[in-house]
Amino acid sequence: MAFIELQHVSKRYGAFYANRDISFAVEQGRLFGVLGPNGAGKTTLLRIITRILLPDEGSILFDGEPLAQYHQCRIGYVPEERGLYKNLTVLDNLRYFGQLKGLSSTEATRRALWWLQRMDAHGWEKKKIRELSKGMSQKIQFIVSVLHDPPLLVLDEPFSGLDPLNAEVFLDVLAELRAKGTTILFSTHVMEQVEQLCDDIVLINRGRIVESGSLRQIKARYGIRRLELAFDGDDSFLEKLDGISIAERRNGSISIELSGGIEQAQRIIACALEHGTLRRAECIEPTLREIFIETVRRTESQEVSS
Amino acid sequence: MNTSWLIARHEFLSRVRTKGFIISTLLAPVGLLVVLALPILVSELAQTQGTHRIAVVDQSPHAIAPILVAKDSSLFFPANEPIATLRARVLADSLTGYLLIPPDGLERDSVVLFTRGGGGLGLHETVSDAVRAVFRRERLLAHGADTTLLRLAEQKTKIERIKITRERTERDQTALLTIVGYGMSIIVYVLLFIYGGIVMRSVLEEKTNRIVEILASSARPFDIMLGKVLGVGAVGLFQMLLWIVLGIGVSIAVGTTLVSLSGAPTQAGALAHYRAQESDVAVLLLQVPSLSFGHIAAFVFFFLSGYVFYSALFAGIAAAADTEQDIQTLQAPVSIFIVLPMLVIPLVMSTPDAPVAAILSLVPMFSPVLMLMRLFATEVPWWQVLLSVVLMVASIIGAVWIAGRIYRIGILRYGQRPTFRQILRWIAEG
Structure with a gap:
């Protein structure tokens, strides 16, 4: 069952649509990526899901119910820009934000200390936020979002500015939370992380959804785009084939752009076997980066032409 | 509403605990006292006229100058220079001015104050208050008043104010x-x-x-x-x-x-x-x-x-x-x-x-x-x-x-x- 579901959600600022007719569903326990170029409307969308903003049109279902104020204490949120009281200690910050999510003071303290330990931040509780480095305060910000053990975690660009070591800690924790059944929704434009992490994605551009589905489905939809051969012999047969272009040719290794998908790849492989020795053949799926760039460019040109 | 309460409590506690709160709580009354006392203090300071000096040229036969000097010696002093010198000193700013008591000054109840102008209302008021008090006293004495009469004349009448309401009468x-x-x-x-x-x-x-x-x-x-x-x-x-x-x-x-x-x-x-x-x-x-x-x-x-x-x-x-x-x-x-x-x-x-x-x-x-x-x-x-x-x-x-x-x-x-x-x-x- 969908844990969170958006139906025709739109958000307008004057005449400008930050989000336009957005519909998608996030299954429980999935890692869901919201992708899009800068200014696409990702942050607005996450703010609507966390009920910081109310949509102008459309509706949102949270665990089957229309999203309401009282759901906020079941949502954890890490905003893009870190927001903590600089003059207060780590523990005071965590306790206060924990209490706002409905925890008692003692419970918030207990969980804060546990999480500090878990995030390799043991012993920071008495430090003031202003004394922390950027990466350190990012950890605290993350703890704020998970302190009340929310079934839905919403992260806006969670990995920007993290060093590889800290990023590893974050990824571990996210994997743990997902294994426990937490639904995690995050925005990013770092494509490599999406491929590594996400189950499902939506790609938005200029406030609209331009692509959505599971990572597998989307890749399958874009099909095989490239064939790489390691070939010994006369490769002039390639010139006679229609609908291909040779992207790279070096030391007997050839990279071919396809237009006819897997069938075309199979025909080329058959030809290659006739004309020489085929040491290696590989059909390459498009990377998410390529899909992203292509889709964004396509929708932009569609908008220009319409 | 519950969150309002939490936020209010946080605002209260995190502010009350700061050094700034303690310091401002202790210093504000001092500041208020200064603000209230300053005008009074300044006006009292102004009344002493610190740097103002006025020479008294007494041409009358009644020896009023010493009485005036005795009344406010920080302001008045008896002139023992000719008027031309006093005039030059006033122009050179080494003297605020000079007060001329004409020969019949007491009888006509009038004096002349020579200054370069300015000096504000305060100076004028101080001089006239002192001169009037001395002249009134001297004129009364000249007309045979005794000390009892003098004291009576200088007394200020007290007005006690009573407020009446339906229930009671009380001090207003x-x-x-x-x-x-x-x-x-x-x-x-x-x-x-x-x-x-x-x-x-x-x-x-x-x-x-x-x-x-x-x-x-x-x-x-x-x-x-x-x-x-x-x-x-x-x-x-x-x-x-x-x-x-x-x-x-x-x-x-x-x-x-x-x-x-x-x-x-x-x-x-x-x-x-x-x-x-x-x-x-x-x-x-x-x-x-x-x-x-x-x-x-x-x-x-x-x-x-x-x-x-x-x-x-x-x-x-x-x-x-x-x-x-x-x-x-x-x-x-x-x-x-x-x-x-x-x-x-x-x-x-x-x-x-x-x-x-x-x-x-x-x-x-x-x-x-x-x-x-x-x-x-x-x-x-x-x-x-x-x-x-x-x-x-x-x-x-x-x-x-x-x-x-x-x-x-x-x-x-x-x-x-x-x-x-x-x-x-x-x-x-x-």
Whole structure:
């Protein structure tokens, strides 16, 4: 069952649509990526899901119910820009934000200390936020979002500015939370992380959804785009084939752009076997980066032409 | 509502624990005393005329010059140079001026003061007060008055004022209460700016630090704003409570010291006696005012309602702003309403029952200062008090509603400062 579901959600600022007719569903326990170029409307969308903003049109279902104020204490949120009281200690910050999510003071303290330990931040509780480095305060910000053990975690660009070591800690924790059944929704434009992490994605551009589905489905939809051969012999047969272009040719290794998908790849492989020795053949799926760039460019040109 | 309470409590506790709070609580009364005492101090300093020197040229046969010099030797001295030299010294600024007592000066009751002009009203007043006192005395003596008569002539008539009400007859404290009321109004005026400013700065800080986004992911913007306003207001009340306790403590301590020093029955009596000749206003200030419960309740009500009214609007303004400069621009239309009553307060003080004073004091933006002033200065008809309270409560609700709408949209907007027209649209569309 969908844990969170958006139906025709739109958000307008004057005449400008930050989000336009957005519909998608996030299954429980999935890692869901919201992708899009800068200014696409990702942050607005996450703010609507966390009920910081109310949509102008459309509706949102949270665990089957229309999203309401009282759901906020079941949502954890890490905003893009870190927001903590600089003059207060780590523990005071965590306790206060924990209490706002409905925890008692003692419970918030207990969980804060546990999480500090878990995030390799043991012993920071008495430090003031202003004394922390950027990466350190990012950890605290993350703890704020998970302190009340929310079934839905919403992260806006969670990995920007993290060093590889800290990023590893974050990824571990996210994997743990997902294994426990937490639904995690995050925005990013770092494509490599999406491929590594996400189950499902939506790609938005200029406030609209331009692509959505599971990572597998989307890749399958874009099909095989490239064939790489390691070939010994006369490769002039390639010139006679229609609908291909040779992207790279070096030391007997050839990279071919396809237009006819897997069938075309199979025909080329058959030809290659006739004309020489085929040491290696590989059909390459498009990377998410390529899909992203292509889709964004396509929708932009569609908008220009319409 | 529950989150408002949490936010208010957090605001209260995190502020009360700071060094700044403790220091300001201790220093503010000192500052207030300085502000109140400064005009008196300055005027007394001015009266001594420190650097002013006036030579007395006595051409009369009555030897008035020595008496005048004896009366104020820091100002007057007997001239023993010719008038031409005195004139040159005045022009060279080594002398303020010279006073010429003509041969028939006492008989004609007139003297001439030569100066380079200027010197302010203070100098003129000091000279004429001294000359008139001496001349009156000398003329009375010349006409055969004895010392008893002189003392009688110099006495000031005391006017005891009794106020009659239906229930009882009591000492009329109008003068004293008016001054106390004036002090209270100034305190309210200053506190509106101080605590309004605290709310404003803290809203802006939360906005620029993006903390507000975390808050908004846990509570409704309206509740966040309300919690902040109430929390900071509680800090204000708490600080006042500390001041009252501090004041009582200090006055008990000072009172016992004075009693033990002078044997006088009360500190007020002792001080009043000591300063009797100096200034009536000073005496009034040093007396312990007998404030009724009603006066204190009025002060608390008008402070709190003014605070909530203005600080809510300030919170809205800060939410719409991005920088301190934005705040300066945006707050002007609100701040002007805090300042305006201070311009008409002299009028309300002198004629608290005039229709114009009554009408102005009923305007909700002005009530915290002007109605409070009137409640001390006169007997305000009950229906006006009630009307004022009703209007005040209604406008608080209005102000909080308007501010809530600006706040909700403003806190997540960054970039350009909105125009007043845009803010009006935020209010209209919400």
